[in-house]
Amino acid sequence: xxxxxxxxxxxxxxxxxxxxxxxxxxxxxxxxxxxxxxxxxxxxxxxxxxxxxxxxxxxxxxxxxxxxxxxxxxxxxxxxxxxxxxxxxxxxxxxxxxxxxxxxxxxxxxxxxxxx
Amino acid sequence: xxxxxxxxxxxxxxxxxxxxxxxxxxxxxxxxxxxxxxxxxxxxxxxxxxxxxxxxxxxxxxxxxxxxxxxxxxxxxxxxxxxxxxxxxxxxxxxxxxxxxxxxxxxxxxxxx
Numbered sequence: 542x543x544x545x546x547x548x549x550x551x552x553x554x555x556x557x558x559x560x561x562x563x564x565x566x567x568x569x570x571x572x573x574x575x576x577x578x579x580x581x582x583x584x585x586x587x588x589x590x591x592x593x594x595x596x597x598x599x600x601x602x603x604x605x606x607x608x609x610x611x612x613x614x615x616x617x618x619x620x621x622x623x624x625x626x627x628x629x630x631x632x633x634x635x636x637x638x639x640x641x642x643x644x645x646x647x648x649x650x651x652x653x654x655x656x657x
Numbered sequence: 658x659x660x661x662x663x664x665x666x667x668x669x670x671x672x673x674x675x676x677x678x679x680x681x682x683x684x685x686x687x688x689x690x691x692x693x694x695x696x697x698x699x700x701x702x703x704x705x706x707x708x709x710x711x712x713x714x715x716x717x718x719x720x721x722x723x724x725x726x727x728x729x730x731x732x733x734x735x736x737x738x739x740x741x742x743x744x745x746x747x748x749x750x751x752x753x754x755x756x757x758x759x760x761x762x763x764x765x766x767x768x769x770x
Contacts, residue, residue, distance in 0.1 A: 644690055
């Protein structure tokens, strides 16, 4: 099955600086890579996603890049603000050993702390 | 407002007891999923359903059961066979299972008395 590694586990940046979170995946057949933001006591919220036929996608202060050859993808947040503080999860869609499955495999999360 | 509703928000289970977590969606999505989240861990897939009256085991299905009798509902039962049930349980849905975005509810936190 798919395996997703996410780094770092904790990231502290000054307000206004940029933050970068990186993930690697193992299944070269994976073709969909979403990023989720989770606030305390809430469910994850989709913030951006990218498919394997695209190398980069941007939405205002958030961007995601994908390197299929190296099997890694990254989340970039520019001009960070206090409300960006949360746990961020990357995920990859691959095929499960059970056959025909279509769930997501998640990284273990990055706790992003924005220092005022 | 369309969305996914999970209830209850907090649930307590006694030893040897089965409990059922509710998940309802009004997004008209075909696919629904149950994940378990432990502290410092990512989400792990328990069960998923691609269509009504069909469901499949995920990575950690042992000790859990589900049903999908209606499109909008996908309840999860945590049975007494699940020896470590304390966790945050998240339900999600997507338009179909073809790599469409998954949307999550706000979770149920299950604890053992």
